[in-house]
Amino acid sequence: MKKSLLVLAVLATISTAASAQSSVTIYGVVDEGIVYENAGAGGAFRVDSGLQSGSRIGFKGTEDLGGGLKANFVLESGFAADTGAQSTAGVLFNRQSYVSLSGGFGEVKLGRIQTMVYSNAAVFDPFGDTLAGDSARLFNYGGSRTDNTINYSYNATNGLNGQLAYSTGEVAGNNSANRTVAGAFGYSGGPVQVVLTHQNTKNATGSDAAKTTLLGGNYNFGMISAFAGYAINKGVGTLNTRDALLGLQARITPADLIMASIIHKYDKAVDHADATQIALGYTHDLSKRTNLYTSVSRLQNGSAVAYKATGNGKSDKLFNVGIRHKF
Template identity: 70%
Template sequence: MLASVAGASYAQSSVTMYGVVDLGLKIENAGSGRVVGIDSGNQSVSRIGFKGTEDLGNGLKANFVLEAGFNADNGSQSDATRFFNRQSYVSLSGGFGEVKLGRVQTMVFTNSSVFDPFADTLAGDSVRIFNYGGSRIDNTVNYSFAAQNGINGQAAYSFGEVAGSTSSGRTVAGAIGYASGPIAAVLTYQNTNNATATDSTKTTLIGGNYNFGLLQPFIAYAVNKGFGTLDTRDSLIGLKVNLTAADTIMASYMHKSDKAISNANANQIALGYTHNLSTRTNLYTSWARLSNDDNAAYRVTAAGKNDNLFNVGIRHKF
């Protein structure tokens, strides 16, 4: 028994350093005049990361991810308050799935590629209209699994860490999905309490896509309720045109419907194109126009304004 323990403790581990540098020209008018400049992270947030795996035997593995975002156009951290601002977790994985502890992706963000042809990137990014509840969340226990029959799922609990209360600032989330052959679908739910546990924000989203080969249509619908008078509906229809292994066209239309505030809806139409120069490097361009009703102010400087966004650039992964 002692020999087996010693053998496990000296099991070989692997550590990988990786990253993304994404820079491009960005032209945007969010209601206060056109801004032209070089922007970092149009398609993917520029980042540097470290990940590792140790084989513990019997199918069990220990894993970790530490990932820091940065602004490649000026060299600064993308979050000045923390270095590993993207993901920072340790996990155990095996035949049962994976259990993560730390800062991880939120439930809607994790599944964005299932329902969004832009997969949370470029000017068509669904987060410009949809309520993601953020892209990362702290102090989380996350369990995920993927079964051989195509069913996959997640459950997460994020501690609010408020003295004297286990419910203040707490987030509970879950997802169930199916991915097999050309079809992928997901149903997600996230419930976040405020700092005093007197109110909460709830988002329920269902979406999916079907890959016909050349054409790949997407659809999504979400219900958002909570904090104060929040009562909105988000909808999306989209399409990817897989021209070649290297060339992809994306398009989407999104609509935000506000049930609590009159004349506060929003719409966005977007187009995008990517071309792979290699397995690590690609070119991209995209355009979006987001139109707000008189009482809506999504992605703009004042209510009723429109946002016009264009970018073109290059992304390199290492």
């Protein structure tokens, strides 16, 4: 009897040690709000999902392999909370889907991964690529995620950080077609964050490429943080634009944050194709996991362009209010 109890105790100890070396977490966001938008053809109200953060459910895990080496994975599925539908029809894990190895050398990921500009949006955009002030409404992000990607990232103890990514186009006989090569180098320490990113995406034949280079950052003065970003976009066809952003965040209480920004897109290839957006936003934390938000923006187009609007020269006026819950 004593031997049996001893065996059970040993097995329990081994099981506990093994489980402590690996973990799987289920997490997610449910974000929903009311939107009023007038893009030049009359205003309309709607209920929308993912105004501050894309509604999602995710699974992430890690296993300690010993010697500082870990195996990791992320599987993340976006959905529309207002309808229950998948964000991308027919694609279950449309947000992120990768497996990785990490250690003292950094982390190597394989799969569907965030693009360089998108993954660094919170460094230069006070809205963090969300709400009515979202910089992606005018900035060239090159998409938010890329498939078939090899990504290497490293975060040094002195605040320096960097990423390199290669996304295969998977076109037989043409390794340049649809290929994306990207990199980022940044610093995060004390009150300063800064990042320089570059992304080069070939077209379907590999004969031309869309290229974006962005420098951005923020500085925390205490209650106020100042943000700035500047991007050069060149490539496919006559693309030759510049994007500039100035913004701020004001932390008026531990639970209350005000955001504001102005963005200007200048088109060097086409006359009267510039656009300007001004935006103001506010969030209030009800708890560590739940907050309320509201934001408003106005995007004015030049006479030869129609960003987010129904026709050239028209403006897009956007207002939203909603709630976000993380779990």
